[in-house]
Amino acid sequence: MKLFEYEAKKLFEKHGIPVPRGKLATSPEEARKASSELSFPVVVKAQVLVSGRGKAGGILFANSPSEVEEAAEKILGMTIKGLNVQSVWVEEKISVKNELFFSITIDRVKRSYVVLASSVGGVDIEEIAAKTPEKLVRFPVNPDYGFRSFHARYIAAKMGYVGDQQKKLAAIFRKVYAITMELDAELAEMNPIVETVEGDFVAADARIIIDDNALFRHPEYEKRLFEAGASEFSPRELEAMRKGLAYVGLDGNIGIIGNGAGLVMATLDAVQYYGGKPANFLDVGGGASAERVASALEIVASDPKVNVVFINILGGITRCDEVARGIIAAKKKVGYEKPMVIRLVGTNEEEGKHILTEAGIHVLESMEEAAEKAVKIAKGENRKWE
Amino acid sequence: MKLFEYEAKKLFEKHGIPVPRGKLATSPEEARKASSELSFPVVVKAQVLVSGRGKAGGILFANSPSEVEEAAEKILGMTIKGLNVQSVWVEEKISVKNELFFSITIDRVKRSYVVLASSVGGVDIEEIAAKTPEKLVRFPVNPDYGFRSFHARYIAAKMGYVGDQQKKLAAIFRKVYAITMELDAELAEMNPIVETVEGDFVAADARIIIDDNALFRHPEYEKRLFEAGASEFSPRELEAMRKGLAYVGLDGNIGIIGNGAGLVMATLDAVQYYGGKPANFLDVGGGASAERVASALEIVASDPKVNVVFINILGGITRCDEVARGIIAAKKKVGYEKPMVIRLVGTNEEEGKHILTEAGIHVLESMEEAAEKAVKIAKGENRKWE
């Protein structure tokens, strides 16, 4: 779960990490008012849970309250990568001497947390790694030790800081680690963390992503996950999450439902292989009970782009006859009338097919064939499949 | 630093460990009033930082408010092992089915925390170990794992509990461990923890000792350490602690000052060997600066029982001439006039001796000889040493 920049900064501040003074606003007037408590110049920043807001025009500078209002006017209501900007963060501009990069995230290969730091910041990590790899410090955290004062100082030293500056910077690094652990974050990042002209360090941008699977330990965030506008998810994605289904919306017109993440991804790929465009990813998970299939169909069918639904079920433990009955019940319950392609194999396959055929639904055995069919229908080449 | 029973119980309660309902009172009237909010019968317990209050009459039962007042009257103002009882804890008597023992402490040999538990409780651990060793579970905590749910359940199972009772008991054990870690306790104990007639578990007694060396992490307790009546230390011991000196009051008449805990203990032993009785243990620690010697002399001399002071300094790194000047300055500053025996060896020994002799103080080289002298003086056999 992504936190908004302003939330991350407030957390940082609570832990004693210096951040620019700032205020949140949800209207241009409020932004203007907020700026009256700050020193100019200020920055007006879109609060939106995707990266790349700078390039999208979501960050503007202002030298007066009226400029703030103007900037907020422009930014609020903007749509950045599909997400609506509902608030802006107005904060004092800081006098930058150097922009640094600091991040704590997961190292899948080492199976540990990893600290990434660079004396070059303000650009993304891929760019740092590509352009100035010699300046990128990569420190995997050994759980026996954790991320301790001497690790933090070593990194600050590698970034070129000595004396009190080294200690200050190291202290900030350790606080970011403490936040990471406390919040079960899978990412905690300051990019940039700024060395000011005065020689202090300020987290000019802040990103935190909490591990969704650890939200049960953080009920204050867990309950927020489903609030509209409070997470990076679309209403349909939220609806699916509420029902315990993994759904990702895409641009195409072929609705896809399957059991097992890998299988559903492969189904999407097969659809694309035959020239079609998936409208979504939807994994009903293990079991594929009638109820879950109904919920899935409801969500997929609610997407107006969808003109055919392709259900790909590999009946493993679950019996195919049960799944078949589930699909029929789901179709009825949801009132879904558009065409459907179903691929169903596994235990009691014959009976399952029989049930579906009886109900006038056509079934294929091969995933590839079924994908091809679905694409043809979506393209209007095979209307008889309705 | 020892916590009072009522403090430990409040901590337990805060962490969700069931404790009997109770109230604190510092006067018989207050005790009577407190009992009105409780169900009878109740127990009135002396709040005092030594063990053995039961045998000393510091625990009484009461069936009515007037009996509570009477009991509190008896207990308040009692002196148990030299400590004044300043408050009583009035709590509801619980219906005991079984008394169990549970404790977390330090295992010096394994260099770890150790959990001790027994299905026999309410008597001291030595007695449990001696009489029912087969019922004593001893579980050293591996820091890689900590004390986890399965450890706690295993112990509860070994104590004979199954099903929900096992889970309840295990949950309590883990909370005690959490408190131990959070508070840097060197002991956290429930003796007894009671299985009630209803099958619940209640911590009927609670003991917590915080590691003095970790008090810097617990400022709320650190500041309390020096409050009179709030710790297990006598006023003179507290005075020494304030000055950074290690002092322990004893029963004899020979005041002892030395540098190094082992050396001071050995000095006490030598005094006893020659038939004398030490009035105290006082270690001035490393350096033995003039200031520290003065503070030490002040504390030792303030004990009216003392009729001779024996200073035993092995000058190691510190030069003897400095120590000698320190002693003379201290004597003057404190206005100490009673006899003194000084043993001083080490770097610049000759000069040190010379300085003391010049000032009319006699010096010996051997610790044993000096101890013998001090004993003689204390017994009045050698008045010329004054």
Place this chain on the structure above:
Amino acid sequence: MGIIVDRNTRVIVQGITGTQGRFHTKAMLEYGTQIVAGVTPGKGGNKVHGVPVYDTVAQALEKHEANASIIFVPAPFAMDAALEALENGLKTIVIITEHIPIKDAIQIMHLARKNGATIIGPNTPGIITPSECKLGIMPAHVFRRGVVGIVSRSGTLTYEIANGLTRAKLGQSTCLGLGGDPIVGLNFIEVLKMFEKDSETKAVALIGEIGGNLEELAAEYIQNEGYSKPVAAFIAGRTAPPGKRMGHAGAIVMGKAGTAQTKIEALEAAGVKVAEKPGDIAKILAEKLRS
């Protein structure tokens, strides 16, 4: 033969009294897996499908010999269950549980490494050496004793491919699901090494998906070490958009990292034939083994 599990594997089921644990204990017993005991806190003394239940692993081991565990415990308690298995010396631990926090998984893997234990999962279908031992939740009927080692990051997609291999009469030596989480106990390279040493395994099917770079590292390994057995791969998620988790917690493209494209390119550069569709794996390997 096969890897990690065989007919001598003696199993404790942790979380045996839950719906999942109960159901799959039965299925595993029916497959012939030696399940010697189950563990569920507070349920000691019961039996599940004839298997005695204990409150803790330690108590189970006081009565039974075991060397493996399979965990069905809910995510909030799964780390404790895994640590319990580890501390009690079990060397093969399959964690079926999904949604375990990353922090917990890191702790599990750290201690497993120190204990010399093998963790399969979390969020895995488990491992099966057909005809010998099924330590997982996979449908038994799609597997047949054979020559292809399967190592995969997914569940049903693996059954799909295993089924293809079974129909093609190639069968499987062992089929192992690494797990769909970002932090899992084994990586492709480790399993490739085991398959290389296993005489029954004649070829390997590697089933990857978007997210992380375990496939790229496997490709590098195959190339640098001159892997001796034919490998065919399938990578799911060519159509996955960046920044979105595709069902598995670990299946996510971050910026430009972890795409199917980079994985496919790396594998092909290492001489691994990458199938366009799951159905092609059996064809590719049949051909390679024929030649």
Place this chain on the structure above:
Amino acid sequence: MGIIVDRNTRVIVQGITGTQGRFHTKAMLEYGTQIVAGVTPGKGGNKVHGVPVYDTVAQALEKHEANASIIFVPAPFAMDAALEALENGLKTIVIITEHIPIKDAIQIMHLARKNGATIIGPNTPGIITPSECKLGIMPAHVFRRGVVGIVSRSGTLTYEIANGLTRAKLGQSTCLGLGGDPIVGLNFIEVLKMFEKDSETKAVALIGEIGGNLEELAAEYIQNEGYSKPVAAFIAGRTAPPGKRMGHAGAIVMGKAGTAQTKIEALEAAGVKVAEKPGDIAKILAEKLRS
């Protein structure tokens, strides 16, 4: 010869810029100890008595070879310093610092064990192999190269006894202070074993005190293993009342456990001569070595 430290010991001083660190660095250098670098956070680039100072141990080791560390860092930061030395592979670590919390000490010892490192202390005067290496704060002049290994829980009392051995012309092979805290890195048995293997050590002086049962365990060891070298002991604290800490955090009689009496009885039962006064140690050992 002697144990643990010798003329090849190459030392890093952690906390070198503090009063204590600075003072004892000079004293150790004067003794001939090879101090290659110092570490103090934020003081990198300075020099102390000609020794270069670094911000971290890792940076010091990038420039210098070392195998030991001595720590003068204040108690609240001492655990981090010890962990820094451990993680950087230093195998002999002397912790002078007093008042380290028990929880921190437990963590240090736990990681030291895993790293195969030897911790001396905390709250120790350190270790000295006369004429070769002084890694500690003891006054050099009381020590002379000789044949008695000293292992002790105290500081000045040890100097007292060492001085006696020096005057008696027995001298010391190595003198090691275990430390006065409840949790320390070495126990008597471990050091007795080292002295047994050391050809230069002909006899051992064991200096114990109240608290814990390390002396009792040492007695048991001496008896059961038939320790081959003569041992004389002194136990401080015969007059200590129960429940009171006598200066050292570890010097406390709990109930009836850890008294001088039980220690003395155990040692005597094991055939160890226990001195009534510190001055008797030299006499006892001189006699034993003469016979």
